[in-house]
Amino acid sequence: xxxxxxxxxxxxxxxxxxxxxxxxxxxxxxxxxxxxxxxxxxxxxxxxxxxxxxxxxxxxxxxxxxxxxxxxxxxxxxxxxxxxxxxxxxxxxxxxxxxxxxxxxxxxxxxxxxxxxxxxxxxxxxxxxxxxxxxxxxxxxxxxxxxxxxxxxxxxxxxxxxxxxxxxxxxxxxxxxxxxxxxxxxxxxxxxxxxxxxxxxxxxxxxxxxxxxxxxxxxxxxxxxxxxxxxxxxxxxxxxxxxxxxxxxxxxxxxxxxxxxxxxxxxxxxxxxxxxxxxxxxxxxxxxxxxxxxxxxxxxxxxxxxxxxxxx
Amino acid sequence: xxxxxxxxxxxxxxxxxxxxxxxxxxxxxxxxxxxxxxxxxxxxxxxxxxxxxxxxxxxxxxxxxxxxxxxxxxxxxxxxxxxxxxxxxxxxxxxxxxxxxxxxxxxxxxxxxxxxxxxxxxxxxxxxxxxxxxxxxxxxxxxxxxxxxxxxxxxxxxxxxxxxxxxxxxxxxxxxxxxxxxxxxxxxxxxxxxxxxxxxxxxxxxxxxxxxxxxxxxxxxxxxxxxxxxxxxxxxxxxxxxxxxxxxxxxxxxxxxxxxxxxxxxxxxxxxxxxxxxxxxxxxxxxxxxxxxxxxxxxxxxxxxxxxxxxxxxxxxxxxxxxxxxxxxxxxxxxxxxxxxxxxxxxxxxxxxxxxxxxxxxxxxxxxxxxxxxxxxxxxxxxxxxxxxxxxxxxxxxxx
Numbered sequence: 001x002x003x004x005x006x007x008x009x010x011x012x013x014x015x016x017x018x019x020x021x022x023x024x025x026x027x028x029x030x031x032x033x034x035x036x037x038x039x040x041x042x043x044x045x046x047x048x049x050x051x052x053x054x055x056x057x058x059x060x061x062x063x064x065x066x067x068x069x070x071x072x073x074x075x076x077x078x079x080x081x082x083x084x085x086x087x088x089x090x091x092x093x094x095x096x097x098x099x100x101x102x103x104x105x106x107x108x109x110x111x112x113x114x115x116x117x118x119x120x121x122x123x124x125x126x127x128x129x130x131x132x133x134x135x136x137x138x139x140x141x142x143x144x145x146x147x148x149x150x151x152x153x154x155x156x157x158x159x160x161x162x163x164x165x166x167x168x169x170x171x172x173x174x175x176x177x178x179x180x181x182x183x184x185x186x187x188x189x190x191x192x193x194x195x196x197x198x199x200x201x202x203x204x205x206x207x208x209x210x211x212x213x214x215x216x217x218x219x220x221x222x223x224x225x226x227x228x229x230x231x232x233x234x235x236x237x238x239x240x241x242x243x244x245x246x247x248x249x250x251x252x253x254x255x256x257x258x259x260x261x262x263x264x265x266x267x268x269x270x271x272x273x274x275x276x277x278x279x280x281x282x283x284x285x286x287x288x289x290x291x292x293x294x295x296x297x298x299x300x301x302x303x304x305x306x307x308x309x310x311x312x
Numbered sequence: 313x314x315x316x317x318x319x320x321x322x323x324x325x326x327x328x329x330x331x332x333x334x335x336x337x338x339x340x341x342x343x344x345x346x347x348x349x350x351x352x353x354x355x356x357x358x359x360x361x362x363x364x365x366x367x368x369x370x371x372x373x374x375x376x377x378x379x380x381x382x383x384x385x386x387x388x389x390x391x392x393x394x395x396x397x398x399x400x401x402x403x404x405x406x407x408x409x410x411x412x413x414x415x416x417x418x419x420x421x422x423x424x425x426x427x428x429x430x431x432x433x434x435x436x437x438x439x440x441x442x443x444x445x446x447x448x449x450x451x452x453x454x455x456x457x458x459x460x461x462x463x464x465x466x467x468x469x470x471x472x473x474x475x476x477x478x479x480x481x482x483x484x485x486x487x488x489x490x491x492x493x494x495x496x497x498x499x500x501x502x503x504x505x506x507x508x509x510x511x512x513x514x515x516x517x518x519x520x521x522x523x524x525x526x527x528x529x530x531x532x533x534x535x536x537x538x539x540x541x542x543x544x545x546x547x548x549x550x551x552x553x554x555x556x557x558x559x560x561x562x563x564x565x566x567x568x569x570x571x572x573x574x575x576x577x578x579x580x581x582x583x584x585x586x587x588x589x590x591x592x593x594x595x596x597x598x599x600x601x602x603x604x605x606x607x608x609x610x611x612x613x614x615x616x617x618x619x620x621x622x623x624x625x626x627x628x629x630x631x632x633x634x635x636x637x638x639x640x641x642x643x644x645x646x647x648x649x650x651x652x653x654x655x656x657x658x659x660x661x662x663x664x665x666x667x668x669x670x671x672x673x674x675x676x677x678x679x680x681x682x683x684x685x686x687x688x689x690x691x692x693x694x695x696x697x698x699x700x701x702x703x704x705x706x707x708x709x710x711x712x
Contacts, residue, residue: 061522066523071514072512075380076406083377085368087381090385092364093335093362
């Protein structure tokens with residue numbers, strides 16, 4: 001179903017399936033992720049959108065208003081995978097019984113808290129069972145809805161409200177969990193990791209593949225959060241570019257077990273370039289923390305090499 | 313003609329599921345309810361039903377997927393016990409507040425700890441405030457009959473609430489008894505086709521479910537749930553009437569056994585009612601003393617006025633709880649029955665006992681002793697053993 005050509009203007013002029021009027025922050029990456037992924041639905045295809053509790057849910061479906069142009073279900077924080085698997089199963093049985101005629105697609109969104117952490121088991125179960133659905137993690141690297149608490153997606157050394165940088169603390173101790181790789185190890189037909197490029201081609205085409213590949217699919221989308229990361233809202237696209245050009249956030253996909261690197265920067269930038277514009281890493285630029293940036297770089301280099309090996 | 317069979321409680325529920333042929337059943341194994349999804353999986357494996365089974369990785373996901381399937385427009389069921397339902401806890405409230413007519417087969421078992429797999433009502437009693445209709449059974453026949461009645465109750469537009477069909481772990485779930493099964497076509501006709509008014513997969517009307525609704529809407533949601541529970545009273549009785557016409561078996565909010573002239577009454581839930589009835593027969597036959605029993609079938613909605621009325625003429629009542637609620641006073645049934653009696657200006661002396669926790673046996677002679685105590689209580693009006701644990705080794709840990 002992948003389109004051979006990508007026409008930015010054409011894609012951007014498709015009708016929005018997330019209506020304006022929701023209450024997400026200016027410059028919110030999560031909202032951009034949702035709009036881009038939903039744009040990948042073919043016009044005329046119906047969808048049920050799922051959602052884990054989080055910023056997105058409490059800001060896009062405040063009773064009695066919904067921003068969704070499609071049917072939508074929010075259940076709880078940790079069960080977006082299981083909930084949509086129930087919807088998808090109902091679809092198949094009702095279709096088999098002739099009670100439903102139309103084609104529906106199933107896409108659920110969860111933040112990294114609801115996906116990497118509390119919803120991990122539910123996600124793993126839904127992927128393992130192979131429901132024909134897409135789970136999209138809008139990964140903003142912390143529990144942003146409750147005020148930037150550390151998650152297992154939070155990068156090492158990030159200053160969060162539960163891993164604050166202090167006199168004897170340099171922020172989060174551990175490195176982030178590589179969730180896309182873990183999902184690939186479920187041997188599902190499609191896994192993609194993406195973020196926002198200048199023309200959104202990468203995310204859009206991955207969303208298309210995820211939605212239209214039969215079976216379970218997982219998308220991990222780095223979705224910057226201006227409040228939690230501490231950058232100017234207008235800088236969101238630059239932050240994403242720095243994330244991929246420093247190889248902090250590699251863009252790859254795993255199709256039927258085949259690892260594909262989608263972007264390799266001509267000039268791999270030093271990690272400082274990604275860290276410097278963000279308040280959450282400010283403490284790393286103090287003299288006494290200099291070596292930590294080196295350690296951060298080592299980890300990035302190691303993971304980048306590992307990924308390239310997988311993709312060969 | 314009804315079909316004569318010998319089935320365990322779990323088999324009876326599974327057989328009812330086969331007859332109802334629900335659309336989706338997500339379930340996770342837990343003793344003693346495990347057999348129910350196993351039997352259903354066998355029906356599916358042999359092409360006997362169209363139900364789609366979802367092999368969820370936990371009970372939390374079982375109820376989450378059931379919520380999703382029900383919201384999507386499917387008739388969705390699940391089964392669990394004890395800690396399994398404890399893991400569903402959050403989702404029980406979501407299911408009820410979303411007004412999803414899910415039917416849950418609950419095989420009552422003690423909650424941990426210590427871990428204990430036997431009969432006790434701590435699981436469902438703990439969930440009594442979750443907004444689910446709760447229907448309890450004494451026997452395999454009753455759990456089968458209740459299960460079939462659960463669908464027209466849950467799906468009635470005046471109700472739209474999930475229903476928990478409860479039976480006692482092992483005693484009922486694994487005990488094989490004679491049973492009268494209703495013919496397939498009659499069951500199908502009784503439950504009817506499920507046609508939800510609003511659902512996610514309706515191509516002509518989109519739906520959004522599970523909103524963020526803060527202080528300006530939340531109370532109205534709760535009041536609507538309350539109204540549904542109030543409405544459920546008449547619907548439960550209507551469905552029972554319809555069921556009686558089909559089978560000849562009569563159901564109500566509770567069963568009254570030898571209550572017409574009773575001086576001394578026990579109020580109880582579940583399988584122990586059978587033992588209590590044996591004690592009543594024995595007492596009446598040997599002493600002529602007027603012992604009676606109220607066996608609660610419907611605990612949610614709570615039949616407050618009806619219970620108080622049924623107890624209005626007795627001299628003394630023992631309300632017997634098969635679960636603790638650690639208020640350091642009564643158990644859940646004790647609290648509610650006594651509140652009902654107070655509200656209706658009841659005059660009987662009342663005592664509240666605990667029994668059968670974690671599957672401890674209660675015998676005919678235990679019940680005979682309870683009636684003897686009630687006789688003394690009615691004479692002296694002095695309660696000496698309120699909240700006693702029947703059949704306890706000792707109240708002192710060092711003596712255990």
